[in-house]
Amino acid sequence: MKKTKELEKKLKLIPKPVWDQLSARERKSALAFCKGYKSFLDASKTEREVVRNVVSLSQKKGFLETPSEASLRYLKTNRDKSVALVTVGTKPLTEGFRIVISHIDSPRLDLKQNPLYEDVDLTLLRTHYYGGIKKYQWVAIPLAIHGTIIKKDGTKLNLIIGENDKDPVFTICDLLPHLSHKIQDSKKLQDAIVGEKLTILAGSIPFPDEDAKERFKLNVLDLLNKRWGLVEEDFLSAEIEVVPAFKTRDIGFDESLIGGYGQDDRVCTYCTLQAILSLQEQPEWTSIALFLDKEEIGSDGNTGAKSTFLELVVSDLFRLTGQTPTSDALRQALFNSKAISADVNGAINPNYQDVHEKQNAAKVGYGVCLTKFTGSGGKYNANDATAEYVGEIRRLFNEKKVIWQMAELGKVDEGGGGTIAKYLAEYGMDMIDCGTALLGMHSPFEVASKMDVYETYKAYRAFYEG
Ligand code: MN
Ligand code: MN
Numbered sequence: 001m002k003k004t005k006e007l008e009k010k011l012k013l014i015p016k017p018v019w020d021q022l023s024a025r026e027r028k029s030a031l032a033f034c035k036g037y038k039s040f041l042d043a044s045k046t047e048r049e050v051v052r053n054v055v056s057l058s059q060k061k062g063f064l065e066t067p068s069e070a071s072l073r074y075l076k077t078n079r080d081k082s083v084a085l086v087t088v089g090t091k092p093l094t095e096g097f098r099i100v101i102s103h104i105d106s107p108r109l110d111l112k113q114n115p116l117y118e119d120v121d122l123t124l125l126r127t128h129y130y131g132g133i134k135k136y137q138w139v140a141i142p143l144a145i146h147g148t149i150i151k152k153d154g155t156k157l158n159l160i161i162g163e164n165d166k167d168p169v170f171t172i173c174d175l176l177p178h179l180s181h182k183i184q185d186s187k188k189l190q191d192a193i194v195g196e197k198l199t200i201l202a203g204s205i206p207f208p209d210e211d212a213k214e215r216f217k218l219n220v221l222d223l224l225n226k227r228w229g230l231v232e233e234d235f236l237s238a239e240i241e242v243v244p245a246f247k248t249r250d251i252g253f254d255e256s257l258i259g260g261y262g263q264d265d266r267v268c269t270y271c272t273l274q275a276i277l278s279l280q281e282q283p284e285w286t287s288i289a290l291f292l293d294k295e296e297i298g299s300d301g302n303t304g305a306k307s308t309f310l311e312l313v314v315s316d317l318f319r320l321t322g323q324t325p326t327s328d329a330l331r332q333a334l335f336n337s338k339a340i341s342a343d344v345n346g347a348i349n350p351n352y353q354d355v356h357e358k359q360n361a362a363k364v365g366y367g368v369c370l371t372k373f374t375g376s377g378g379k380y381n382a383n384d385a386t387a388e389y390v391g392e393i394r395r396l397f398n399e400k401k402v403i404w405q406m407a408e409l410g411k412v413d414e415g416g417g418g419t420i421a422k423y424l425a426e427y428g429m430d431m432i433d434c435g436t437a438l439l440g441m442h443s444p445f446e447v448a449s450k451m452d453v454y455e456t457y458k459a460y461r462a463f464y465e466g
Contacts, residue, residue, distance in 0.1 A: 017365045018403045018451035019256075030454035033274070034258060037453055038248040040270045041260045045163075045243045046146045047293045047303075050104040050266065051083045054273055054291055058085050061277045067320060072282055074320060076313050081293040081303040084313045087279050089286040093317060094329055096336030098464050099288040099429070100276070101305070101420055102269040102343065103295030106262035107131030107442050109138060109198060111147075111240040116202070116232060118216040123203035125170075127242060128195070131296030135193040137443050142169040143200065147240035149230065157228055162245040169245040170200045200242060244444040256450055257364075263446040265295065267453055268342035268435045275460035286317065287464045295343075295420050305420035310334075310427075335428035338392075340463055341383065341421035342456075345369040346409055347437035357411045362437035364447075367403030368455040370394075371433035374409070376416025383421035385432035393432060393463075400462035403455045407437065434459060 008014075022030065044050040055077065063075040063085055074086040082104070109127040117124055129135070144162025151157060162169040174193075175184055184192040206215035207222060224230040248260030269291055276289040290313075294304030301307065314333055315325035323329070347364045348356050362369045372390055375382030385393075397404045409416050425431040436456045439447040 015363070015366050015405060018367050018449070018455060019365060021403055022451065027451075030451055033454050033457060034450040036274075037267070037270045038258060038260065041248045041258075041262060041266055042163075044104075044266055044269075045106075045144070045262060046108075046241050047081050047104045048148060048158075049146065050269060050291060051077055051080050054083050054085070054269075057273065058277060071320075074313075074316065076316065078307070078309045079303055082307075082309060083291045084309070085273075085276050085289040086313065086317060087276060087281075087283060087287045088317065088321060089283045091285055093286060093314075093321065093323065094332045094336065096285075096333055096338065096429070097288050097314075098283075098285045098466065099290060099310075099337055099339040099424075100272045100342050100460050100463065101290040101292060101339060101424060102272050102435075103265045103293070103305075103420060104269055104291045105131070105293045105296050106243075106264060106266065107133045107296055109133075109143075109200075109242040111145075111200075111235065111238070111242065113236050113238075114232075115235055115240075116217055116220065118214050121204065121206070121216055122201060123216045123220045125200040125202050126196075127198045127200060129198060130241075132442050134190075134443070135195065135198060136189065138198060139172040139174040139193060141171065141444060142245035143171055143242050144169060144245035145240060145242055147238055149228075149234050149238040149240070151229070151234050151237075152231070157230075159228065159240075170202060170242065172198055172200055246445070251447060258448050258450060258453065259445050261444050261446070263436070263438055263448050264344045264441050265342070265435070267344060267438075267448055268456065271436075271453065271457040272342050272460050274457055275464055278461055279464055283464060283466075285464070285466055288313065292420060299420050299423055305423040310424065331427075337427070337429035338389070338463075339424060339429045339431045340460065341419045341424070341431055341433045342435050342460065343419040343421075343433055344435045344441060345371055345407055345433075345437045346441050347439050349439055355410050355414050357408075360406070360408050361410075362405060362407035364437060364439060365449045365451055366405045366437075367452060368397075368405075368459040369435060369437045369452075370397075370404055370406050371408060372406065374416070374418045374421060374433055376418075377413060381418050381422065383419070383425045383431050383433070385430065389430040389432060392430075393434070396462055396466070397459060400458070400465075402459045402462050403451075404434075404459065405437075434463075 063073040072088045112126040115125040147159040149157040203220045207218040244261040251257040251259045299305040318325035373382045373384035
């Protein structure tokens with residue numbers, strides 16, 4: 001009997017919860033790390049806010065936008081919506097980099113360009129949702145507005161309403177159950193609330209002059225003008241994002257989990273940021289942390305993974321280190337690089353276990369999640385890491401005592417999804433997905449295990465250190 005047990009231990013893959021594996025001291029570090037993460041999450045509800053916070057935290061650690069040739073820490077932003085951090089290493093650049101890429105945009109509602117109207121004596125704002133949301137999750141919750149508005153004269157106004165406890169919030173009113181039977185309840189879930197009905201309640205006081213037209217709309221415009229000097233045309237040159245107004249909270253009697261908005265993918269963003277900030281002055285490999293926008297809508301556009309931002313960063317590196325960024329050198333450097341696509345995975349939800357094939361699904365509390373391939377239905381649109389690269393990462397994580405699991409997203413024919421991995425793999429670099437497994441992914445209140453968050457940070461740090 002004893003022999004069989006020993007044999008089992010030697011031969012079988014037996015996953016164990018992180019909680020069982022960490023020492024009391026390590027657990028304490030994990031919990032302290034998550035405290036910082038929660039503050040970051042609350043202060044970073046849009047891609048622009050992530051960029052602002054990444055810049056200010058990295059500047060404190062000596063990352064500079066215009067470094068001297070001797071400086072080893074470089075920071076570059078792209079239109080305030082994506083950002084790269086680089087620590088130059090001792091190896092020649094053409095031997096490649098260690099790159100960790102996360103995305104900093106999250107599913108949300110955007111105001112339409114001409115959003116303001118009134119109806120039945122209420123003032124409302126029209127929206128167009130961004131990314132893969134389940135619309136029913138966005139009604140009847142408190143919402144905050146985070147906007148960047150370019151005024152007529154070109155000045156920029158950053159606006160946040162609904163995050164301070166003294167602020168008002170906004171909401172989308174759902175229909176009462178007494179009257180929803182035909183129009184909502186008997187429909188398919190995805191058809192019950194249509195996009196055009198995601199309108200935000202924004203006021204109910206009429207403009208005092210009873211002769212005025214659209215008095216409710218006018219009153220809000222008057223208020224916006226008096227407070228911020230805005231006119232209706234200013235909405236046309238604005239990006240106003242609507243996000244949940246609640247704060248990140250601990251979950252459970254044991255406070256073991258974190259609930260909050262935007263953990264896809266800001267959990268990986270924060271872990272990557274802390275990993276690169278923790279690196280010594282000059283590591284062996286040049287380390288790059290790339291924080292990109294637009295993943296949730298396909299990585300298109302000049303701030304997403306399909307833009308040439310990374311190439312620009314790399315040619316800067318050649319120049320900063322006194323070398324000529326020839327296209328050949330650039331290609332070699334990127335081709336020889338090793339990368340992690342730092343993105344979340346979906347953990348088994350106890351109520352919907354059937355969508356997963358459990359032997360290959362992520363579990364909350366079992367460590368950072370590696371995903372060899374993404375895509376769906378026959379591995380279409382996948383980045384598929386080579387066995388050699390998976391082997392390399394496996395050895396590294398085991399050596400550095402990173403607790404990890406391997407998972408794919410959902411049953412073979414159930415669905416699936418992609419990340420930015422495939423776009424950057426086009427340069428020829430080795431690429432694998434690696435991140436935290438979430439419950440309630442893409443909902444306004446996503447859930448992560450504190451231990452998994454910490455193991456994600458440990459994984460990225462181990463990767464940079466090599
Ligand atoms: Mn993601
Ligand atoms: Mn996502």
